[in-house]
Amino acid sequence: MSTPTTLPEWLALLESRHAETVINMGLDRVRAVKERLQLQFTCPVIMVAGTNGKGSTCAMLESILLRAGYRVGLYIKPHFLDFNERARVNGDLASDAMLVEAFDAVEAVRGDTPLTYFEFTTLAILHLMSKSPLDVAILEVGLGGRLDAVNVIDADVSIVTSVDIDHVDYLGGTREQIGFEKAGIFRPGKAAICSDPVPPQALIDHANAIGADLWLMGRDFNYSGDKQQWNYGGRGQRRNALAYPSLRGANQLLNASAALAALEVLRNELPVGAQEVRHGLVTVELPGRFxxxxxxxxxxxxxxxxxxxxxxxxxxxxxxxxxxxxxxxxxxxxxxxxxxxxxxxxxxxxxxxxxxxxxxxxxxxxxxxxxxxxxxxxxxxxxxxxxxxxxxxxxxxxxxxxxxxxxxxxxxxxxxxxxxxxxxxxxx
Structure with missing residues (x-):
């Protein structure tokens, strides 16, 4: 059977295959194909999970880092109108041709390993980004964390935005169970940021058990503000007189603070000035979030x-x-x-x-x-x-x-x- 040559044909094929592939919670198959692809990033990777707020946090990071002149890759999902929305390189949507090439690359090494639609497209987009000349990659986790296909990559900084009840069938019915699943993106010795003001104990325990460098809202970083402007305070960095993010809504300062904590962690590799943070926050756009x-x-x-x-x-x-x-x-x-x-x-x-x-x-x-x-x-x-x-x-x-x-x-x-x-x- 010949492989598709256009993006719509590829997506139709993956959807038809997906119907036959049982969602098998586990990363062994994805990891096997990742190894065959020799998939790895040579730039810092920021991974973002959470019940709500992860898309906003990713968009703020992308906006600020683009303003600072960095080459940024962003994987975000799902999409509204075009599949290409899921992969952005340097602020632009990936072209059909780039995506088709990435799908071909995954198919070429997949062998008889069955992959779900989400697993296949995730590997393809990660491959596409790893081959692009990037200074930083921002990866949004789909479901949970521990068993999400994105989690085959080791992030330099992991963020969990909020932990609440959702996807009960897969992740469990309590905040503690869900917090444990989301903490699965943390790595030993690497920064693990949680901007949920009341983090589940299971998340804290897991971070400590594996030796992650846990940053908690209110302990390691925080924000304050009045009607005009707001301030971020981290472990070793303050940012004052910031403009409010253009994304409207009650929780956006929690999301923005998590983004600034990640930039504080990476400030030697990716230094960002005050003006770039202000501009990035004011100009950030994310469809469908208030x-x-x-x-x-x-x-x-x-x-x-x-x-x-x-x-x-x-x-x-x-x-x-x-x-x-x-x-x-x-x-x-x-x-x-x-x-x-x-x-x-x-x-x-x-x-x-x-x-x-x-x-x-x-x-x-x-x-x-x-x-x-x-x-x-x-x-x-x-x-x-x-x-x-x-x-x-x-x-x-x-x-x-x-x-x-x-x-x-x-x-x-x-x-x-x-x-x-x-x-x-x-x-x-």
């Missing part, structure tokens, strides 16, 4: 899909000022704590537009409607409507919202991606 679109009614895109993220989203909505009505476009995977998400944000929503997502793992819109009606107080004053797609749910919200109202699109990457795609096609 992203407020221009125009009216106000539209907010947020990939909040667990109670911890929904509670932060709710807080951010509360800080926005007055809007007569708030419409929610919401879709979710079946295995999420849907009741917890609805409970966290329900008080801010007047009208629910519920969507079935294009995934076998999705909860149906009618299931979501039953949960909203059971969870939200005074459901009679609120409207609840069901739709087959996020695009239809969004179109309905747009048709009913007044220009001073707001529409918040959340619940899953697929909810936000569906609305992004619909908006993109309506603009063309």
């Amino acid at each position: 992203q407020v679109l221009p125009g009216r009614p106000t539209v907010i895109l947020d990939v909040a899909h667990n109670p911890h993220a929904a509670s932060a989203l709710n807080q951010n909505l509360g800080n926005m000022g007055y809007h007569p009505y708030t419409f929610a476009v919401f879709g979710s995977m079946h295995d999420k704590d849907i009741d917890g998400v609805i409970k966290a944000i329900g008080g801010s929503i007047d009208h629910w537009c519920l969507a079935t997502l294009p995934s076998p793992r999705a909860a149906s819109a009618s299931e979501l409607a039953a949960k909203v009606q059971a969870t939200v107080p005074d459901p009679h004053e609120k409207t609840v409507n069901v739709f087959d797609t996020p695009a239809q749910a969004f179109a309905n919200a747009m048709s009913r919202a007044g220009e001073n109202d707001r529409i918040v699109v959340f619940g899953s990457f697929l909810t936000v991606a569906g609305v992004m795609a619909a908006r993109k096609s309506s603009l063309h």
